[in-house]
Amino acid sequence: MLTCKKCGGKLSWFDSIKQLFRFRKSMKCNHCGEIQYQSTSSRNITSLFVLFPIITIPLSVLFNLSPTSVLLVEVAIIVAVIFLMPFFLKLTDKDEPTW
């Protein structure tokens, strides 16, 4: 979950999701108003999460699933990914390089 490096204030799961869908590099702390950045390691993990539904498409085809089943599986994976992502978010007060 998102924790501010400056004040230690925690952002709720819903706030973390809101920050994720803004697709901004920086986010403002709800408690102290300080600008925070997503850490490089956390950014790498979340990009893997985003790739996960795409990686599973060929697997669904491999198991000879019908298009409807594939769609259902993909929707379930996307929902699971969105639900789990805030737990892997970490903030830092310095803008770290991407790699």
Ligand SMILES: [Zn+2]
């Ligand atoms: Zn703060």
